[in-house]
Every structure is written in C-alpha cells, then in structure tokens.
Amino acid sequence: MSTPARKEAADWLTHAELKIHDAGLHRSTPRQKVIDLLADQDCAITALEMDQRLSGVGRATVYRAIEQLEDLGLVQKVDLGKGAQGFEKIDPSGHHHHHLVCEHCGRVQSFEDERLEKAIHRIHRRGFTVESHEITLRGRCSDCARPEPMSVSRPAPTGSRINAGARL
Amino acid sequence: MSTPARKEAADWLTHAELKIHDAGLHRSTPRQKVIDLLADQDCAITALEMDQRLSGVGRATVYRAIEQLEDLGLVQKVDLGKGAQGFEKIDPSGHHHHHLVCEHCGRVQSFEDERLEKAIHRIHRRGFTVESHEITLRGRCSDCARPEPMSVSRPAPTGSRINAGARL
DNA sequence: TATCAGATTGAGAATCAATCTCAAAATAGA
DNA sequence: TCTATTTTGAGATTGATTCTCAATCTGATA
Ligand SMILES: [Zn+2]
Ligand SMILES: [Zn+2]
Ligand SMILES: [Zn+2]
Ligand SMILES: [Zn+2]
Numbered sequence: 001m002s003t004p005a006r007k008e009a010a011d012w013l014t015h016a017e018l019k020i021h022d023a024g025l026h027r028s029t030p031r032q033k034v035i036d037l038l039a040d041q042d043c044a045i046t047a048l049e050m051d052q053r054l055s056g057v058g059r060a061t062v063y064r065a066i067e068q069l070e071d072l073g074l075v076q077k078v079d080l081g082k083g084a085q086g087f088e089k090i091d092p093s094g095h096h097h098h099h100l101v102c103e104h105c106g107r108v109q110s111f112e113d114e115r116l117e118k119a120i121h122r123i124h125r126r127g128f129t130v131e132s133h134e135i136t137l138r139g140r141c142s143d144c145a146r147p148e149p150m151s152v153s154r155p156a157p158t159g160s161r162i163n164a165g166a167r168l
Numbered sequence: 169m170s171t172p173a174r175k176e177a178a179d180w181l182t183h184a185e186l187k188i189h190d191a192g193l194h195r196s197t198p199r200q201k202v203i204d205l206l207a208d209q210d211c212a213i214t215a216l217e218m219d220q221r222l223s224g225v226g227r228a229t230v231y232r233a234i235e236q237l238e239d240l241g242l243v244q245k246v247d248l249g250k251g252a253q254g255f256e257k258i259d260p261s262g263h264h265h266h267h268l269v270c271e272h273c274g275r276v277q278s279f280e281d282e283r284l285e286k287a288i289h290r291i292h293r294r295g296f297t298v299e300s301h302e303i304t305l306r307g308r309c310s311d312c313a314r315p316e317p318m319s320v321s322r323p324a325p326t327g328s329r330i331n332a333g334a335r336l
Numbered sequence: 337t338a339t340c341a342g343a344t345t346g347a348g349a350a351t352c353a354a355t356c357t358c359a360a361a362a363t364a365g366a
Numbered sequence: 367t368c369t370a371t372t373t374t375g376a377g378a379t380t381g382a383t384t385c386t387c388a389a390t391c392t393g394a395t396a
Contacts, residue, residue, distance in 0.1 A: 194342090194343055196344060229344080
C-alpha cells in the first residue's frame, strides 16, 4: 500500500537514518530494530511494549535508543494517561497530531485541528523559547459513556490501550 | 493578604471539604493535611514532595488522598516532563492555567491564554465526550538559552523545579 | 456519653518502570 | 586485517507507586 501515512513513515525512516549517521552513531542491528518499529507505528508506543515486541534487543538498548532519538529530535514522549509514557516519531515535515484519551478504558485516539495549531503558535512568553507542544483531551470514548452506575470497581473494557489514528 | 489567588485557594478548600463530606468520607487529620497542602499551592506539586513536607502523614495516605481527590474531580494530574507527575487543584470556577516546561532544567511556569481556550472548546469528535484538557509547551527558559556548547554532560541549573504562576 | 460498624491509617513489603554497570561483542575506518 | 570506538545486554539497582492488614479513629446512634 502507499497511503500518505505509509509514505510519511518511509520519509521518517530515511530522515532518521541520515541523522543517526550524521551524529556519528554506528548502524547496529539492535538499534535499527528499534527505529524500524517506531517507523511502523502511527501513534505512540510505550518503551516496555517495544521491549516486549523486539526479540534480540535488550531492555537497556531500547531505552538507550529512545533517548538518542529524542536527543536528535526524531521521537517525542507523549503522556498516555494513568502515568503511562509513550513515544512516537516526529515527522520532519512538522506534520503531527494530538491525543484524545479515554479516562475510563485508557484508549488513545489521535486528532488534528488546524485552528488549535494556529492558536498555539500565537503564544509567546518573553524569556521562553517554545520548541514543541503537547495537547491531550481527556474524557470518555463512546464505549465508556457516562453516567457510570455507582458500581464500586471499574471494569475497564478490553482491547488495546492505543488506537492508531482514526482521523475523525 | 487577599489576592485573587488566595481567595481561589479558600474557595477550593471549602468546595473540597464539602465534596469530601458528601462522598461520605470521614474528616481525618492526615487527609486534611494533604488537602490543606494542596490548597496552598498555586501550581503542581509531586506526590513525593507532599509526602516529604507532611510530617505525621504516611506515604500510603498521601497517595490515597490524592486518588480520592482525583476521583472527586478536585485535583488533576499534570505532566512535569522527565516522567515526573504533579498534582494541582481544580478550581470549581473552571479557571485554570497550562504549563511551560523547560526541557533543560525542568523549571515549570504557568500561563493562561484565552484564545487557546476558545480553540480547545471548539474541538468536538463524535463519540468522544471531552471532560478536560492538558496543554504543555516545551522549550527553553531564559536561563537555559540555546545553543548549548557541545559539552558532554548537562549541568542542570539549580533551583526549584516548579515555579509558581508568573503570569507573563 | 457509650457503643460499634465502617472508614482510615501507616510501616513495611511488593511491584514495576527506568537506569546503571561493565565485560564482551560489534562496527567503521585505516 | 587491525584497532580504537561504539554498542550491547544480563542482571543489579534505583526510585516511585501500590499493596497489605492489623491497629486506630470517626460519626452516627442509643
Ligand atoms: Zn499519537
Ligand atoms: Zn500541535
Ligand atoms: Zn500548574
Ligand atoms: Zn485550558
């Protein structure tokens, strides 16, 4: 397939590999696996999930690679709620999305909103150089509509916590 | 003093105590200390910091109280960067601020922007009920202006990681 | 005020993510 | 090929958060 998303992923991969090389880093198999996995994702993935999915790559290497990619401006951390941290690639074109997180089941959706981006870019505070921004909308997805019956515990719905980019 | 901030703090405290009571929770000294401490803060404070500042209150109680207050919609978690989680009170009036986080030293400033709020409120996605939002701008504070000389390590500036509401 | 069911507490253990260590292995360039 | 550098990963360590559960406290009622 050759959806725009797939093209963007390829762009990012090329761009990432170039920057890695320029930084004088070696081209090692374990790190490359981490990069390839990130290139495949449309949205955030946690470090631990990467570690689980990548056989033949040590935990330390996963965390190290993520940190290097962060330093090179190739990936960014995103807050997935409930204290979970995820990482997703930063597209060189600047194209990006933000997140809707269901407080109840933890499901994550992505969204884009041009008006919001404009408002963000208009913000300037003296003495502070803004380099990036993160926006998270919290609430309830359709599966978890309120009002919740006054049950004691919260039987969280099943399913992946991260739902790749349904562009609504 | 009786600044607007101080008044808001008092409002929150009253509101919080009422909600605690309505929820059928007892009025215990340890939990009250947690609530009082939160009422005093203008911006986010970490759970561990609360634990350190509160003598005569067990760690478990601090975390428990925070969770209860979260469930009652009285406090919210905020991402302070570097994986640090903070908590701050939610004013019943809906008045709130967002955060600027220095990627280099971790300093946190708060800001308000009406235009941004308007843009946020205009966002609607079918099947998702937005209940709250979190916005974080990342970058460099004046003390940590780029470009950073190609030093090996990062000598983070000293000082508190959280800088209360300088409304710029 | 006495009583008691239910709420609350906290010391310490347990869990879980993330970081660190360092000897061994892999890489890039000469 | 040779070697200086970079990279790796198993396991130990750290640090934050959660859990456990017997002892204590509270609020409501008699
Ligand atoms: Zn995403
Ligand atoms: Zn944006
Ligand atoms: Zn704040
Ligand atoms: Zn807002």
